[in-house]
Amino acid sequence: MAKADFEVPELKEYPEIPSITPGVMAHSRPFIAKPEHQEPLHFPGELVDNWQEKAIAKMGELQGKYRSLQVYLDSCVKCGACTDKCHYFLGTKDPKNMPVARQDLYRKVYRRYFTFAGKYFPKLVGAVDLTKEVLDDWYSYFHQCSQCRRCSVFCPYGIDTAEISMAAREVMDSIGVGQKYCNEIIGKVFRIGNNLGLPEPALADTLEGLEEDVEDETGVKVRYPLDEEGAEVLLITPSADFFAEPHVDGLIGYGKVFHQAGISWTLSSAASEAANFGMFIGSYENMRRVSLRIREAALDLGVKRIVFGECGHAWRVAYSFLNTLAGPFDFLDPRYPVPQHICEVTHDLIQRGALTLDKSANDDMVLTYHDSCNVARASRMGNKPGGQFSIPRDIIKASCNHFVDMAPDTIHDSTFCCGGGGGLLTDDLMEIRVKGAMPRMQALKQVVEENGVTHMAAICAICKSQFTKVLPYYGFSMDKIVSVHQLVSNAIVLGDKE
Amino acid sequence: MSVLTVVYAILFYAATALLLVGLGYRIYLFWKTPAPLKIPTTPAPTTRAGVVYRLGREVVFFESLFRSTKWTWLFGWIFHFGLLLVLLRHLRYFTDPVWTWVSLIQPFGKYAAFAMVAGLLGLWARRLFVDRVRYISAPSDHLILALLVAIGGSGIMMSFVTRTDIITVKEFFRGLMTFSWGSIPTLPADFFLLVHLLLVAALMAIFPYSKLLHGAGVFFSPTRNQVDNPRERRHLAPWAAQLENNGK
Numbered sequence: 223m224a225k226a227d228f229e230v231p232e233l234k235e236y237p238e239i240p241s242i243t244p245g246v247m248a249h250s251r252p253f254i255a256k257p258e259h260q261e262p263l264h265f266p267g268e269l270v271d272n273w274q275e276k277a278i279a280k281m282g283e284l285q286g287k288y289r290s291l292q293v294y295l296d297s298c299v300k301c302g303a304c305t306d307k308c309h310y311f312l313g314t315k316d317p318k319n320m321p322v323a324r325q326d327l328y329r330k331v332y333r334r335y336f337t338f339a340g341k342y343f344p345k346l347v348g349a350v351d352l353t354k355e356v357l358d359d360w361y362s363y364f365h366q367c368s369q370c371r372r373c374s375v376f377c378p379y380g381i382d383t384a385e386i387s388m389a390a391r392e393v394m395d396s397i398g399v400g401q402k403y404c405n406e407i408i409g410k411v412f413r414i415g416n417n418l419g420l421p422e423p424a425l426a427d428t429l430e431g432l433e434e435d436v437e438d439e440t441g442v443k444v445r446y447p448l449d450e451e452g453a454e455v456l457l458i459t460p461s462a463d464f465f466a467e468p469h470v471d472g473l474i475g476y477g478k479v480f481h482q483a484g485i486s487w488t489l490s491s492a493a494s495e496a497a498n499f500g501m502f503i504g505s506y507e508n509m510r511r512v513s514l515r516i517r518e519a520a521l522d523l524g525v526k527r528i529v530f531g532e533c534g535h536a537w538r539v540a541y542s543f544l545n546t547l548a549g550p551f552d553f554l555d556p557r558y559p560v561p562q563h564i565c566e567v568t569h570d571l572i573q574r575g576a577l578t579l580d581k582s583a584n585d586d587m588v589l590t591y592h593d594s595c596n597v598a599r600a601s602r603m604g605n606k607p608g609g610q611f612s613i614p615r616d617i618i619k620a621s622c623n624h625f626v627d628m629a630p631d632t633i634h635d636s637t638f639c640c641g642g643g644g645g646l647l648t649d650d651l652m653e654i655r656v657k658g659a660m661p662r663m664q665a666l667k668q669v670v671e672e673n674g675v676t677h678m679a680a681i682c683a684i685c686k687s688q689f690t691k692v693l694p695y696y697g698f699s700m701d702k703i704v705s706v707h708q709l710v711s712n713a714i715v716l717g718d719k720e
Numbered sequence: 721m722s723v724l725t726v727v728y729a730i731l732f733y734a735a736t737a738l739l740l741v742g743l744g745y746r747i748y749l750f751w752k753t754p755a756p757l758k759i760p761t762t763p764a765p766t767t768r769a770g771v772v773y774r775l776g777r778e779v780v781f782f783e784s785l786f787r788s789t790k791w792t793w794l795f796g797w798i799f800h801f802g803l804l805l806v807l808l809r810h811l812r813y814f815t816d817p818v819w820t821w822v823s824l825i826q827p828f829g830k831y832a833a834f835a836m837v838a839g840l841l842g843l844w845a846r847r848l849f850v851d852r853v854r855y856i857s858a859p860s861d862h863l864i865l866a867l868l869v870a871i872g873g874s875g876i877m878m879s880f881v882t883r884t885d886i887i888t889v890k891e892f893f894r895g896l897m898t899f900s901w902g903s904i905p906t907l908p909a910d911f912f913l914l915v916h917l918l919l920v921a922a923l924m925a926i927f928p929y930s931k932l933l934h935g936a937g938v939f940f941s942p943t944r945n946q947v948d949n950p951r952e953r954r955h956l957a958p959w960a961a962q963l964e965n966n967g968k
Contacts, residue, residue: 242851287959289755290942296746297937300861301796302846302853303788317855326856338929339860347930348858371943374761376788378778378796379934380943382759506756506960542758542950549954559951599761602948607763635763 228653230695231313231660233667239306240315247316250654251362252646255400262409263508266398273397274352278335280396281389285336287506290385295332297379298322304373304383309638310366313657318363321373321383327359328386357399364390365401366654368644369502369535370595375635387644388504395503403648404499411512416461416495422448425491428464436474442716444481446473446489449523453488455480456520458496458540458561459531460683468704469686472532475707476564478714482578483571487529493519496536497683501543502645509539513547526555529562532705534594534682535643537563541601565681566603568710569613572620578715584622587677589709590669591615591627592662592689593637594682608634614681614706621713626673632665640680642688655688656695663696670698679706725892725907728917732896735921742928743936750940756957764948771947778944792846799839799868805832806875813890814897830879837872840865864930867919874916884913 257267270276285292304321306312311319318324326348333340333349340349350356369384394400410419420428429446436444447453457480463473480487493515500509520528528551530540540561545551551560559566571577591614603609611634619625632638641658669675680686680703689703765771777783782800785793809829812818844865847853878884885908895904907913926932939945956964 239852242855244855286753287756287957289750289753289940290759292753293750293937293940293942297931297934297941299931299934300847300853300856300858301785301792301843302850302856303785303792305852305856307788317852320852320856322856339926345859346863347860371761374943376784378782378785378788379938380761380778380784380941382761382943385759507963510963545950545954546757546956546960561951600759602762602764607766607948610762635761 226653226656226695228656231657233660233664233696237312237661237664240312242317242320243315244317247310247314247319247366247654248359248362250366250651252365252648253402253650254361255402255405259402259405259409260395260398260400262412263395263400263405263505265395265400265405269398273357273399276397277352277357277393278331280393281332282336284389284392285332288385288389290382291389294325294379294381294385295329298325298329298381301378303376303378304381307373307376308367308383309370309372309641309661310368310654310658313641313660314366314654318359319366321377321381324363324367325381325383325386327356327363328390331356357394360390360394361399364394365646365651366658368595368639368641368646368658370639370643371599372595372636372639375599384644388501390504391502392504395505401503401645403650404502404645408499408503408508408512411495411499411515415492415515417497417499418461418464420461420464420494422491425464425489425494429489432470432474432477436477440716442481444474444477444716446477447487448489449491450486450488451523453486453523453525455485455487455527455529456493456516456523456525457487457489457529457531457564458493458516458536459489459564460496460533460536461494462683462687463531464494466683466687467690468701468708469532469683471708471711472705473707475705475709475711475714476531478711478716479564479568479571479577479707482714482716483567483576485567488523488525490519490523492522496530496533496540498536498539499645501535501539509543510547513539513544516544517548517551520551521553527558527562528554528560529564529567531564532681532683532707534684535596536683538596538600563603563613564707565613565617568617568707569604572617579621579710579713580715581621581623581713583712584709585624587622587704587709588624588626588673588675589618589622589704590625590666590675590678591618591633591706592640592678592680592685593633594680594685595637595639595643597681598637599635611635614679617706618679618709621709626669626675628665628669632661638662638665640682640685640688641692642684647684647688652691656692659688659692659696663692663698666698667696677702677704679704679709681706722906722909724909724914725904728892728907728914729896729901729904731918731921732893735924739924739927746928746933747936750936754957754959755942755946756960758946758948758950758955759942760946760948761943762948764946766948768947771945775939775944779938792843795839795842795846797839798835799843802832802834802836802839805829806836806872813886814893816890816894833872833876833879837869837876840869840872844869860930864926864932867923871916871919871923874912874919877912878910878916882910882912884908884910889913
């Protein structure tokens with residue numbers, strides 16, 4: 223078991239709603255962005271002098287730009303439906319990790335400066351001034367939300383805490399209080415093209431190495447092309463796919479699928495990243511700048527389709543926002559949705575009988591599937607609502623003989639976040655990440671014990687990295703987490719169809 | 721006309737004005753604020769009709785709340801539908817002649833008041849005894865419950881215990897509604913009537929400035945009212961379009 227300088231939650235036999243313990247996570251704060259992380263994103267380098275005034279003005283601006291924010295600030299009745307739904311609350315017991323309480327950190331300030339009751343009767347409605355203490359609370363607790371939207375599923379008005387935490391982060395960025403992890407990464411995307419800062423030569427080298435590995439293993443020359451003009455498909459995938467485990471096994475799988483289907487494809491060194499951390503910080507402007515790289519790459523390479531690799535929030539931005547941010551995509555082949563998910567492509571090929579899959583290749587595993595939060599609750603696959611649940615499962619079942627779902631209230635749109643989403647996948651937030659993973663670990667433990675599950679598949683780079691790191695804290699081995707296309711990769715029969 | 725009658729007449733005109741203006745402005749604000757991104761909580765309907773059906777289930781059955789917590793759902797639903805019946809029953813005091821269907825629901829409407837108050841007490845108990853809900857409650861959350869319980873309670877007292885001269889009360893409100901001030905009778909000086917009316921006026925007045933706005937907010941919630949079709953149709957808010965025109 224991994225060592226921790228904090229208490230790792232105990233996995234109970236059944237999920238339990240804890241009693242509240244105020245303040246236990248107040249100390250959890252990510253590193254603050256330095257000026258060099260802030261400025262490329264057009265944010266002030268450090269806390270501005272008149273920060274209070276600036277922050278309140280920014281709040282007003284955002285209320286005018288986002289209906290979600292205005293409606294959600296006004297509509298909460300404090301019914302408590304969301305209070306036991308957040309994985310961070312369940313894992314930490316800190317009441318400020320209850321979605322409504324997290325929103326209230328923002329709402330209290332909104333009420334103070336923007337509502338009649340809060341201006342004249344602040345105590346009555348719980349309105350507070352925006353003081354340094356309140357700002358500290360914001361920084362702490364708005365970086366304990368992974369924007370997974372589980373609360374919004376259960377709210378009678380659909381109030382989405384993600385919208386509030388995005389707004390809060392944008393307000394903080396606008397006064398010079400940014401989060402180092404997210405902002406540094408967005409800067410790298412602008413400067414180099416991907417989150418990990420892999421330059422083109424390193425990328426080309428990695429892909430060449432992959433081709434050799436796959437050829438050694440299978441005897442088939444599967445290609446992993448980079449910057450090939452005129453390819454049919456531009457594949458946009460999270461940069462973790464280029465080297466991290468188990469991500470890279472997924473990338474190998476995509477290549478084999480394209481190879482076997484005879485679809486020409488390419489990666490782009492300019493847009494070598496699917497992730498868009500602009501969403502995490504709630505910055506439309508930065509999210510758009512990151513998205514436009516994809517449009518430019520598609521135009522430069524003259525491709526006909528855009529396909530996204532396995533990445534959860536990236537798929538949210540791609541599916542739900544890309545057309546808005548970087549559309550219209552009228553220069554692409556109109557017969558395909560823009561963009562497509564790699565699972566949609568593979569699923570379609572399986573349906574049409576274009577792939578031969580030998581399920582027995584995965585017989586050493588009993589699998590379960592973790593629905594990644596942003597795929598489950600903020601996107602779709604295929605033509606029908608819920609395709610985001612059935613399509614990845616269909617692919618797994620077509621590739622493996624042994625599949626078991628976890629408890630019904632922990633999958634599909636009730637899925638629990640891995641604990642590392644929303645810009646929290648950084649070592650300076652290890653405690654909240656481990657504690658936030660507890661509900662998923664609990665559900666996993668149940669199927670491990672009852673059904674002999676050996677591996678959990680996922681289609682999100684953050685989930686894969688997060689689980690690799692946190693599984694050992696709960697006594698599981700880190701390689702329990704696998705990519706969905708890793709399973710396809712194992713099962714796919716390369717070469718001529720018989 | 722007594723001073724009391726004049727005070728209550730002014731009170732109800734003022735409360736009505738605050739309700740209409742305040743709510744009208746808030747709805748206008750919700751309406752004109754753009755939703756720049758597609759954020760329906762998925763799985764979401766892919767057609768307009770599907771969205772109407774989704775919102776309908778939400779408003780009539782409190783579907784999401786049902787999935788979330790059965791006790792809050794039960795108390796909340798009983799309260800809201802009790803209140804609805806009670807409100808519909810009250811139409812008899814504002815219409816002349818009374819519509820047939822209003823007469824027909826009269827017996828149910830009278831007893832619905834008990835359901836309404838029972839629901840409220842259940843919700844209040846949760847607020848007091850569940851530590852998570854107690855933690856998030858501000859004084860105003862308790863006060864609004866107290867207000868509604870007092871309105872229900874004073875109404876029940878008039879319906880079942882000490883009746884007031886309801887015919888005169890109706891004439892009072894008909895007079896206010898038709899602006900025929902000359903014909904407004906003196907309001908009966910009954911304790912429960914005066915309390916009931918005062919609190920109702922207070923409820924009307926605070927509606928647009930409090931969490932009671934959820935009644936309007938639910939229809940404007942982008943996670944519930946958006947169609948899931950971002951790939952098929954480009955969704956662009958005016959300010960985002962402007963950013964595009966200036967940027968590039």
